[in-house]
Amino acid sequence: MSKSNPPLISIRGLTKAYGTFTVLHGIDLDIAEGEVVCVIGPSGSGKSTLIRCINHLEDFAAESRITVDGIRVEPGPALAKVRAEVGMVFQSFNLFPHMTVLKNVMLAPMRVRGTPEAEAERKARDLLARVGISEQAEKFPGQLSGGQQQRVAIARALAMEPRVLLFDEPTSALDPEMVGEVLDVMRKLAGSGVTMIVVTHEMGFARQVADRVIFMDGGRLVESGAPTDIFDAPKHERTRGFLRAVLNH
Numbered sequence: 399m400s401k402s403n404p405p406l407i408s409i410r411g412l413t414k415a416y417g418t419f420t421v422l423h424g425i426d427l428d429i430a431e432g433e434v435v436c437v438i439g440p441s442g443s444g445k446s447t448l449i450r451c452i453n454h455l456e457d458f459a460a461e462s463r464i465t466v467d468g469i470r471v472e473p474g475p476a477l478a479k480v481r482a483e484v485g486m487v488f489q490s491f492n493l494f495p496h497m498t499v500l501k502n503v504m505l506a507p508m509r510v511r512g513t514p515e516a517e518a519e520r521k522a523r524d525l526l527a528r529v530g531i532s533e534q535a536e537k538f539p540g541q542l543s544g545g546q547q548q549r550v551a552i553a554r555a556l557a558m559e560p561r562v563l564l565f566d567e568p569t570s571a572l573d574p575e576m577v578g579e580v581l582d583v584m585r586k587l588a589g590s591g592v593t594m595i596v597v598t599h600e601m602g603f604a605r606q607v608a609d610r611v612i613f614m615d616g617g618r619l620v621e622s623g624a625p626t627d628i629f630d631a632p633k634h635e636r637t638r639g640f641l642r643a644v645l646n647h
């Protein structure tokens with residue numbers, strides 16, 4: 399893991415409410431370049447909301463401050479720059495159904511970065527090979543399995559050469575037999591130095607792949623540490639209770 403100074407992502411006092419219901423209570427978090435961070439915690443604890451704030455898919459309280467590569471995340475002209483640097487992979491793939499797999503991966507670099515078509519295609523084919531689905535390039539998303547579609551979504555996010563990839567429960571919508579193939583791709587990405595923040599219920603993956611695990615509960619960052627600290631010696635009772643429940647011990 400290469401550490402940079404200042405952090406690639408800096409979050410200070412991140413607060414978000416839906417009406418009178420506060421979902422995030424003043425989260426402070428730094429992510430270093432090259433770091434792989436898994437965010438775990440009970441349903442409704444604010445994990446998805448936290449990462450969706452990073453590219454402003456959710457707005458947040460004005461006094462909160464998020465920066466990505468030094469750029470303040472806020473509505474306005476700089477937001478497109480932030481979003482070009484932050485790739486996102488969702489639970490539900492969100493591919494364009496009327497475009498081939500290849501075109502899905504080519505689209506954003508051509509539209510947003512102005513990449514010439516031939517170069518975008520070459521790069522898209524390389525990325526499809528990287529996620530192990532070269533032979534599906536000319537198919538439409540509906541003709542692929544869920545695991546294959548999620549791998550296309552990862553290739554599509556990588557096509558923009560983002561500084562960080564955010565994953566929002568990327569395996570939660572998959573049939574169990576397809577979870578492994580997507581986690582394998584993510585494991586390889588993590589090994590290649592891509593900065594990743596992964597909201598996940600896959601505790602085995604978090605323990606094995608994360609540089610750091612963050613436990614959230616009730617909109618608060620309760621505890622953060624190396625996987626061995628969190629899984630083998632959690633400091634907080636709430637972390638212990640959660641792990642007991644999900645790991646059945």
Ligand SMILES: Nc1ncnc2c1ncn2[C@@H]1O[C@H](COP(=O)(O)OP(=O)(O)OP(=O)(O)O)[C@@H](O)[C@H]1O
Pocket residue numbers: 416421439440441442443444445446447448
């Ligand atoms: N649009 C919305 N309006 C009102 N409340 C919302 C909205 N979106 C999310 N919430 C609430 O915010 C809280 C945090 O949701 P969030 O999806 O971030 O949790 P999570 O930890 O990712 O949960 P899960 O693991 O179930 O996906 C939940 O209580 C949820 O009901």
